[in-house]
Amino acid sequence: MSINNKKKQIIASCISIDSITNDDISDLLISPPSQDLGDFALPCFRFAKILKKSPLAIAEDLAQSISEANKNKFASIIAVNGYLNFKFNPLESAKQILAEILEKKSGFGSSTIGAGKTICIDYSSINIAKPLHIGHLSSTIIGSALYKVYKKLGYNAVGINHLGDWGTQFGKLIVAFDLWGNMAALKKEQIPYLSKIYVKFHEEAQNQPELNDQARAAFKKLEDGDLHAIELYSVFKKITLQDVAKIYKILHVHFDSLNGEAFFNDKMTPVIDELNNLKLTEISDDALVVRLSDYDMPPCILIRSDGATLYATRDLAAAYYRKEKYDFHKCLYVVAYQQNLHFKQIFKVLELAGKKWAKDMVHVPFGMVSLEDGAMSTRKGNVILLKDVIDKSIEKSLVILKSKSPKLKNKRSLATKIGVGAVVFFALSNNRIKDIIFSYDKILSFDGETAPYVQYTNVRALSVLKNMNVDLNKYFTNHLTDDELKGLDNKESALLVSLFEKFPDILSDVLDKYEPSILTRYIIDVAKAFNKFYLENRILNAPDEFKRSRAALTYATHIIICEGLKLLGIDTPEEM
RNA sequence: GAGCCUGUAGCACAGUGGAUAGGGCAACGGCCUUCUAAGCCGUAGGUCGGGGGUUCGAAUCCCUCCAGGCUCGCCA
Numbered sequence: 001m002s003i004n005n006k007k008k009q010i011i012a013s014c015i016s017i018d019s020i021t022n023d024d025i026s027d028l029l030i031s032p033p034s035q036d037l038g039d040f041a042l043p044c045f046r047f048a049k050i051l052k053k054s055p056l057a058i059a060e061d062l063a064q065s066i067s068e069a070n071k072n073k074f075a076s077i078i079a080v081n082g083y084l085n086f087k088f089n090p091l092e093s094a095k096q097i098l099a100e101i102l103e104k105k106s107g108f109g110s111s112t113i114g115a116g117k118t119i120c121i122d123y124s125s126i127n128i129a130k131p132l133h134i135g136h137l138s139s140t141i142i143g144s145a146l147y148k149v150y151k152k153l154g155y156n157a158v159g160i161n162h163l164g165d166w167g168t169q170f171g172k173l174i175v176a177f178d179l180w181g182n183m184a185a186l187k188k189e190q191i192p193y194l195s196k197i198y199v200k201f202h203e204e205a206q207n208q209p210e211l212n213d214q215a216r217a218a219f220k221k222l223e224d225g226d227l228h229a230i231e232l233y234s235v236f237k238k239i240t241l242q243d244v245a246k247i248y249k250i251l252h253v254h255f256d257s258l259n260g261e262a263f264f265n266d267k268m269t270p271v272i273d274e275l276n277n278l279k280l281t282e283i284s285d286d287a288l289v290v291r292l293s294d295y296d297m298p299p300c301i302l303i304r305s306d307g308a309t310l311y312a313t314r315d316l317a318a319a320y321y322r323k324e325k326y327d328f329h330k331c332l333y334v335v336a337y338q339q340n341l342h343f344k345q346i347f348k349v350l351e352l353a354g355k356k357w358a359k360d361m362v363h364v365p366f367g368m369v370s371l372e373d374g375a376m377s378t379r380k381g382n383v384i385l386l387k388d389v390i391d392k393s394i395e396k397s398l399v400i401l402k403s404k405s406p407k408l409k410n411k412r413s414l415a416t417k418i419g420v421g422a423v424v425f426f427a428l429s430n431n432r433i434k435d436i437i438f439s440y441d442k443i444l445s446f447d448g449e450t451a452p453y454v455q456y457t458n459v460r461a462l463s464v465l466k467n468m469n470v471d472l473n474k475y476f477t478n479h480l481t482d483d484e485l486k487g488l489d490n491k492e493s494a495l496l497v498s499l500f501e502k503f504p505d506i507l508s509d510v511l512d513k514y515e516p517s518i519l520t521r522y523i524i525d526v527a528k529a530f531n532k533f534y535l536e537n538r539i540l541n542a543p544d545e546f547k548r549s550r551a552a553l554t555y556a557t558h559i560i561i562c563e564g565l566k567l568l569g570i571d572t573p574e575e576m
Numbered sequence: 577g578a579g580c581c582u583g584u585a586g587c588a589c590a591g592u593g594g595a596u597a598g599g600g601c602a603a604c605g606g607c608c609u610u611c612u613a614a615g616c617c618g619u620a621g622g623u624c625g626g627g628g629g630u631u632c633g634a635a636u637c638c639c640u641c642c643a644g645g646c647u648c649g650c651c652a
Contacts, residue, residue, distance in 0.1 A: 030594065030595095032595075033594095033595055033596080033597095033598095034595090037595080041594085041595085043593095043594050043595085043633090045594075045632050045633065046632080048632070049632090055632075080595080081595065082594095082595085082632090083594080083595065127652085164652070167651090167652085261652090284649075285649075285650080286650090287649065287650055289649065289650090296578090296579075297579090297648090298648060298649055299649055300649085301649050301650050303650090304649095304650045305650060306650080308650085310649095310650070310651080310652085311651075311652050312652095314652095336646090337580085337581065337645095337646065337647090338646060338647070338652095339647090339652085340579095340580060340581085340646080340647070341579085341580080341646095341647055341648070342647090342652085344580095365581090367581090367582085367645090367646095368645080368646080370645095400614070401614095404612090404613095404614070405612080418614090429588095429589080429600095430588085430589060430590085431589085431590085433581070433582075434582075434588095434589080435581095435582080435644095435645065435646095436588095437588085439588090441601095442587095442588070442601085445600095445601070446614055447600085447601075447614065447615095448599090448600045448601060448614095449589095449599075449600050449601090450600090450614085452614050453600095453614065453615085455614085456612080456614045456615075457614095457615085459612065459614095460611080460612055460615080463611070463612055464611050464612095467611060468611095517590090521590070521599095524599085524600090525599090528599080531615060531616065532616075534611075534615085534616090535615075535616050535617090536616095538610080538611070539611060540610090540611045541610070541611075542611095554611095575612085576612085576614075
């Protein structure tokens with residue numbers, strides 16, 4: 001149980017009100033608007049009816065009713081305006097949490113709560129032969145952050161990049177490559193080369209409609225196992241994966257499975273047969289559909305009137321396969337909200353097919369990225385490539401680094417950590433459902449609530465620790481004494497300590513809500529609190545007996561910032 | 577037309593039943609002979625889209641209207 005929950009239970013055990021359980025009390029506890037008021041508050045308004053007393057009197061009476069032994073567990077218990085405010089001894093809290101963090105280090109916040117449970121997460125899910133653009137960022141980064149937090153809490157996370165690696169576009173690419181392609185150029189230029197011949201195909205097809213027939217024929221050949229077609233297709237796929245791997249690496253994004261549409265191509269028939277046998281399907285306008293009008297949804301189309309399968313068919317097959325292979329506890333789809341209906345439909349079909357695990361399927365939607373002049377469109381050529389954004393961010397970091405810290409070595413490596421961090425942090429800052437209007441000004445902002453701010457805070461902390469000239473592993477082996485802890489007898493330290501205590505709760509909150517931005521914002525709060533502490537309290541030249549406690553607080557800040565950023569896929573430079 | 581989502585300061589956002597609605601950017605004014613100023617402090621900026629309701633208490637829940645976005649059987 002987290003420290004916060006333990007503290008709530010301690011409070012609940014001190015309060016007794018007729019017909020109200022300890023758990024109820026614990027659930028009613030809130031955080032006061034200011035830490036000065038206390039750590040937890042019990043609003044007494046709703047007891048007024050049962051107890052037939054005013055909330056003010058109830059709070060006063062409850063405060064009186066607490067036994068001396070129980071009162072000693074707190075620094076103060078004060079009734080104010082109908083609230084009963086509890087404050088724990090801040091130095092005692094500091095002692096415990098610092099001991100835990102310094103012992104566990106990056107393992108602080110880890111748990112085994114997810115042991116034995118597998119979570120499939122479908123994210124990024126790119127199309128072969130197309131470059132990563134800014135619109136791919138959300139799915140990739142949100143999915144990756146959830147993946148890492150699940151692992152931190154002991155789950156067996158399975159990262160799945162459901163590749164868009166099948167379809168008539170490969171017929172077009174094969175025809176285009178046979179007509180105008182050059183293998184050496186393809187291997188050199190990679191995805192941009194594929195984009196180029198793909199665009200050329202569309203241009204030429206305007207005047208030569210027969211190209212489209214050729215493309216269809218080429219795709220048919222691919223499906224039928226034609227060696228030449230398969231060879232080209234394999235090269236296209238390999239080159240795309242090699243190209244995007246560079247970006248995934250720099251973003252610290254990992255996948256355990258790359259099974260995409262091609263993989264599920266031969267796994268749809270049994271699913272369709274099963275749905276047919278269950279009498280869930282019917283023929284409508286020559287298409288095979290599952291009618292969902294009882295659930296106020298349009299039908300889920302499984303087979304088109306021309307005999308081809310669809311996205312939904314493949315997703316159903318993929319769901320069956322994932323349950324069979326991984327026996328998941330949950331299966332997440334980090335996919336834009338445009339597909340809300342699609343997922344509602346396939347989850348409903350699974351439910352109708354009697355799959356109890358249909359309830360474990362979760363669509364994690366996020367907002368769309370558009371440009372200031374409207375939606376992105378590959379055809380119009382107004383796409384922002386992810387690589388370009390990252391490169392620009394790194395370059396900007398390098399310029400700032402050169403001007404602010406000209407003496408540093410390895411500037412390129414440091415700038416990469418800062419620049420990439422800025423982009424990722426930006427993408428994880430807001431609630432995922434919010435739409436984003438892309439702007440270089442905003443994504444390349446390095447002041448205020450940004451990755452560079454947090455990274456800089458960590459660098460400050462690290463610098464202090466370095467200047468201590470001690471072996472940190474040995475320096476903190478003995479527990480802090482009460483006299484040493486007095487170095488933390490100030491508002492700034494108390495705020496940091498209370499934030500540290502929340503870290504485990506923040507991680508479970510991220511998973512409960514599938515919302516990495518909760519962690520992003522938390523890290524900002526920690527950085528802000530440390531900067532205030534750092535400004536108001538000397539560490540290196542503090543009175544001797546205060547040094548070790550303040551250094552411990554600094555070290556703990558460093559540990560939590562590093563671990564928090566790592567879970568978001570962001571590096572922490574040692575200097576900047 | 578229907579369904580879902582969003583609407584909080586000039587801008588982009590946090591807060592989703594509790595105390596005086598919070599941070600950031602932009603603006604203005606301060607703080608570097610002391611641990612990294614990518615920092616810190618202060619000032620200014622609000623009909624929480626409008627209206628009605630529920631509640632001791634509503635930005636938060638319900639109803640309704642307005643604005644914007646997404647989706648609505650053979651794309652993914």
